[in-house]
Amino acid sequence: MSYLTGEPIDLTALASRVESAERGGVVTFVGHVRNHHGGRGVRRLEYSAYAPMAEAECQAIVREAELRWPVTVELRHRTGRLDVGDVAVAIAVAGNHRGEAFDACRWIIDEVKRRVPIWKREYYTDGSVAWVDPTAAGGTVPAAEPAEGPGAR
């Protein structure tokens, strides 16, 4: 089971993996790459991860949700290069009762943001590059490395 993926995430396929005869109500959450952040235009971004810990944290979150509510959960988070509009994270939750599926899905995305070691490097339309840092003023910290070589798109 791998929660991190370098390939595009198919929402319908993910939702169909949780749906069952007992659990016909499915709630999903999808986060897309936006075209702006902190007043700058975003051109693309790169997600990196501490992969073995990120996989372990995702698995722990899914298990905790399935213990806390009568639900079936799927979770995927992209890594690598993403363009504006791409799916960054997707969660699908099937429940016997829709209220539980909503509660679980909301809890899971909060926990993913809180616990999973993933980092986001944003490339802006003005040529600058920064690390997203929710604890920093403005939400980003400038990247130390040069943005991109002349060969980069």
Added chain:
Amino acid sequence: MSYLTGEPIDLTALASRVESAERGGVVTFVGHVRNHHGGRGVRRLEYSAYAPMAEAECQAIVREAELRWPVTVELRHRTGRLDVGDVAVAIAVAGNHRGEAFDACRWIIDEVKRRVPIWKREYYTDGSVAWVDPTAAGGTVPAAEPAEGPGAR
């Protein structure tokens, strides 16, 4: 704009209609046809509607949600014959903030169940047929008509 549809509902396509540069977080709810109800096996079902009123109620629900929260909403409800596992209803909500998208999506499905004039006729594996009636003991009322002719599947 038509909220009722006789064609299968494509969740990914519906979600992509609400996602935008401003509203990158998308919450969906999908209700599937279950294979059991009230202890009986369900073979298939038929949704009928008071179509003009159902369309008006769906539009009112979407507009009320978009006034109450900063969200963009899509809503589809199937009519006609459905088989087990088919999507009966789908809602997609994109929001600036995910909490608002979750709140709006949950409110919308509750309102659809409460206000939209749609009825469900269930055909069971034991050959019986009933109208779903959430106000009745057991959740159904036997259908008056004969179940199906010899030519029916």
Added chain:
Amino acid sequence: MPESIRVLLFARYAELLGAECVELSAAGPSSVSEVLDRVRTLPGGSALPQSMLCAVNLRQATASDLVAPGDEVALLPPLAGG
């Protein structure tokens, strides 16, 4: 021919009456509850429940709401969408 009140029946109520639509001749304004009383006198109408969800011209209505010739009254069994 004077304009009539059109009564729509759905789902189980259509089964009970054996019809999806009946036309009631309208002698002056009437109320939803008067429309229901007249529908109950039709064949199968006595099996209708004591209270029903109703709509007049696509909007939910109560028994005391008025109905005029040309209006469309719908008798709605318990909703089962979603």
Added chain:
Amino acid sequence: MPESIRVLLFARYAELLGAECVELSAAGPSSVSEVLDRVRTLPGGSALPQSMLCAVNLRQATASDLVAPGDEVALLPPLAGG
């Protein structure tokens, strides 16, 4: 050669140190805060923040947690997943 403590650096911290991994020779058990003190003495290490999220062997750890030879310590910049 005695077993060392492996320190992983990610994202901005890897940029600051110019490395994604450093090996610290371990002379007996140590704590996370002692590991951080040694990393701060490396080139670029002084730019690391006062407090950091850390993990030992894939689990979040606090500064006082003990670290033994063979352990993997990770310095985690503020998380930005989801």
